[in-house]
Amino acid sequence: MMIYYYLACFIFALGLVGTLIKKDLISILLCIELMLTSVNLFFALFSKSLGSADAQLQVFFTIIIAAAEGAIGISMIMALFRKIKSAYPDDILIYSE
Amino acid sequence: MLDTNLTDVSLCLFAAVFAVVVVFNKNPVVAAFSLLLMFIGFGGIYFRLGSVFLTTIQILVYAGAIAILFVFVLMLMNLEETKTFIPTKNFSLFAGIVAILAMFGILTIIIFNNTDYLATDKLPEVSMNTLFTKLFETYLVPFELSTLLLLGATVAVVFISKKRIPQ
Numbered sequence: 575m576m577i578y579y580y581l582a583c584f585i586f587a588l589g590l591v592g593t594l595i596k597k598d599l600i601s602i603l604l605c606i607e608l609m610l611t612s613v614n615l616f617f618a619l620f621s622k623s624l625g626s627a628d629a630q631l632q633v634f635f636t637i638i639i640a641a642a643e644g645a646i647g648i649s650m651i652m653a654l655f656r657k658i659k660s661a662y663p664d665d666i667l668i669y670s671e
Numbered sequence: 672m673l674d675t676n677l678t679d680v681s682l683c684l685f686a687a688v689f690a691v692v693v694v695f696n697k698n699p700v701v702a703a704f705s706l707l708l709m710f711i712g713f714g715g716i717y718f719r720l721g722s723v724f725l726t727t728i729q730i731l732v733y734a735g736a737i738a739i740l741f742v743f744v745l746m747l748m749n750l751e752e753t754k755t756f757i758p759t760k761n762f763s764l765f766a767g768i769v770a771i772l773a774m775f776g777i778l779t780i781i782i783f784n785n786t787d788y789l790a791t792d793k794l795p796e797v798s799m800n801t802l803f804t805k806l807f808e809t810y811l812v813p814f815e816l817s818t819l820l821l822l823g824a825t826v827a828v829v830f831i832s833k834k835r836i837p838q
Contacts (some may be wrong), residue, residue, distance in 0.1 A: 641824075
């Protein structure tokens with residue numbers, strides 16, 4: 575079971591790095607989802623090792639927040655895309671100058 | 672204590688490979704589909720941990736709703752493949768790899784020092800009955816607040832994405 579802890583660490587690090595090195599907004603959002611999912615796995619593992627239901631319910635609430643965050647993030651990216659025909663943060667800087 | 676067997680290793684490899692594809696891939700559509708597959712792998716992991724509730728939620732909400740939403744939006748936007756990933760300077764790739772190793776190292780050391788505490792399986796599995804009793808008694812107020820959050824998110828999405836009529 576310990577291998578899952580290392581998997582969650584690995585995926586969290588991968589998501590953090592992806593958030594920093596990706597260039598378009600959709601991919602950044604995908605990497606944020608990666609981090610959220612790895613934290614969910616941590617909660618599920620803690621629930622298993624402590625034998626309590628609370629951590630599983632935390633995962634439930636995290637998933638609700640992730641769903642709301644994903645929907646709002648995507649609609650903001652779509653609104654931006656309609657306005658400047660681009661989904662790259664670099665272009666937003668050029669547009670605002 | 673649960674022993675690690677071939678199922679655990681293959682589930683971990685499945686999830687890890689698709690997570691790597693999400694980050695180090697130039698095509699965003701491929702990244703979104705591999706995220707979907709990674710979510711399904713995580714559903715398998717939750718099942719292996721004995722939580723049917725989390726497996727169901729993971730497959731229905733994450734794989735069925737969030738990942739598919741990403742795929743739909745990517746089909747609408749039609750991004751260029753080459754601009755997605757930063758290949759301009761080798762320095763940023765190097766810094767990325769160093770950051771992965773540092774973050775992974777720190778978290779791994781924390782877990783490795785607490786192995787005895789974390790790897791135990793103290794109590795019997797949480798049944799659906801206790802889970803939902805807890806959800807609707809102890810966590811009733813957060814549950815209701817989360818429904819309000821989802822309602823607010825729906826209204827916000829409609830407001831953000833509708834066309835503004837010039838006055």
